[in-house]
Amino acid sequence: MPEISRRAFGGLVGGGAVTAVAGAAPAAEAAERPFEARPTASGRRPNLLVILGDDLGWADLSSYGAPHIKTPNLDRLARQGVRFTDAYAGSATCSPTRFSLYTGRYPGRTPGGLAEPVADRTQGLDPRHPTLASLLKKAGYATALIGKWHCGWLPDYSPTKSGWDEFFGNFGGVLEYFSKLGQLGTYDLYEGDAEYQDLRYYTTVLTERAVEYVGRKHDTPWLLNLNFTTPHWPWLAEGDAETGAEIAAKIRAAKSQAEVGTALNHYDGGSVAKYTEMVQSLDAAVGEVLDALRRSGQEENTLVLFASDNGGERWSYLWPLSGEKFVLQEGGIRVPTILRWPARVDGHQVSHEPLFTPDWTATLLELAGARPDPAYPLDGTSLAGYLLRGERLPERDLFWRVRANRALRRGNWKYYRDAAGKDHLYDLGADLREQADLAPDRPELLAELKASWERTAATLLPYPG
Incomplete structure (x- = not known):
């Protein structure tokens, strides 16, 4: 695997995660080394x-x-x-x-x-x-x-x-x-x-x-x-x-x-x-x-x-x-x-x-x-x-829990339960405004994300009554 330079963030271009705009440096230089919080030229950590x-x-x-x-x-x-x-x-x-x-x-x-x-x-x-x-x-x-x-x-x-x-x-x-x-x-x-x-x-x-x-x-x-x-x-x-x-x-x-x-x-x-x-x-x-x-x-x-x-x-x-x-x-x-x-x-x-x-x-x-x-x-x-x-x-889930709502994001998919207790499913890649509820169309995915939310929530402290 080729080494990625210390300024390699721009090297993710094309990977779908990051866009380098005008002025970004090229990414790769020599053989890969493991990351460490090494001192910079000043001899100090950041x-x-x-x-x-x-x-x-x-x-x-x-x-x-x-x-x-x-x-x-x-x-x-x-x-x-x-x-x-x-x-x-x-x-x-x-x-x-x-x-x-x-x-x-x-x-x-x-x-x-x-x-x-x-x-x-x-x-x-x-x-x-x-x-x-x-x-x-x-x-x-x-x-x-x-x-x-x-x-x-x-x-x-x-x-x-x-x-x-x-x-x-x-x-x-x-x-x-x-x-x-x-x-x-x-x-x-x-x-x-x-x-x-x-x-x-x-x-x-x-x-x-x-x-x-x-x-x-x-x-x-x-x-x-x-x-x-x-x-x-x-x-x-x-x-x-x-x-x-x-x-x-x-x-x-x-x-x-x-x-x-x-x-x-x-x-x-x-x-x-x-x-x-x-x-x-x-x-x-x-x-x-x-x-x-x-x-x-x-x-x-x-x-x-x-x-x-x-x-x-x-x-x-x-x-x-x-x-x-x-x-x-x-x-x-x-x-x-x-x-x-x-x-x-x-x-x-x-x-x-x-x-x-x-x-x-x-x-x-x-x-x-x-x-x-x-x-x-x-x-x-x-x-x-x-x-x-x-x-x-x-790949990982981003998890949120508040008294009135629950939410979990996996990739572009978001599971959301509103204050009335209704579960929703949104594709944020196509629907950033969260208007097209796909829960009726994708019940298996909704159940999977909901179960993931429940597993994490079970490890947290309960809200006081």
Whole structure:
């Protein structure tokens, strides 16, 4: 078998998984060698910068088809690396997907992952569970999380209890962008385990912190999880401090957590124009961080992964997908995903390989030379061979379970059960919008996919009654 070069991702052209567009390098050079997370010319393993948008829909970037949203920085990132068209979140809501990223496992493997999403102080990611950060830390990485955690509150849960050396951000799932009042009705901006006062627009605050982190002199490779809250509601842009103050006043006057949620949800607010402004501010923020990375001299050997935590919501541009956040139709789980690693992966590529959040955990661990904990086996499949040697991924099922829905994808086939309990079968290759239900025509295939879903579901924790 011929060797595939270190920039071999473009070598999959013609295999049906990836399209190399103008500028991609040729693939093969000499005899094959097994992949290893070997040091680059700098003598260091890759830095890992993982950036999440919040409730960002699959087509909310101009490079994914949005006709009215301009995202030049993320579009440039896509040109410099790989844009994935069939990438999925680990779940249809915020915290379960974060559980799947941090653990590399289905959310239903852990009690905290059953919350959809985490909503009170009794729920969270058990600090004893190995995480992406704790495993990389054992392998010699510095680790930091900046932004939204949403895997539990103090005193029992925190990024610094789960493997991150540093934390600057919010514990909850949502907060008012200026006052920093969160879903529990309390102030929710912390440095480590201590409150940090800053009443400026939250996206700006997080961007400054991330710029500072990547610009430091680092003596070891690092992992930075940069989790923006943009463009999650309340729909506020940097010039909307007055509206933010009105929302904050409602939060302070609330007499229950439900009333806090109503105030934060901003039901009568937002618009396509406001949402566009927020997505474009996210793009600008990512651009600032990437500029800082370039100035630091670390760009070549830093793997940047950008994605969203779930599908879009009210103002997202999701065409042609059906559904949105909370449901397992394509609009609720298919997310924009971009990877760039100049030292090892060529740019100008588009991948159509189906993959989901736990795959990235397995991939990052392998690329960093870190080992999963055998007591907590991963549910994701490493993409390292696919990315670096042009290997085909094994046939596998992508699995999702939420209280209201179930879904499984195998190749182009998708099994979906809706909230009414009706089973559906779709051919996503011909019907991305999930309108032509083929369940009556292919009962044997439906039964096969349903049985596969049931086998996996039987290994997960049951939902509490």
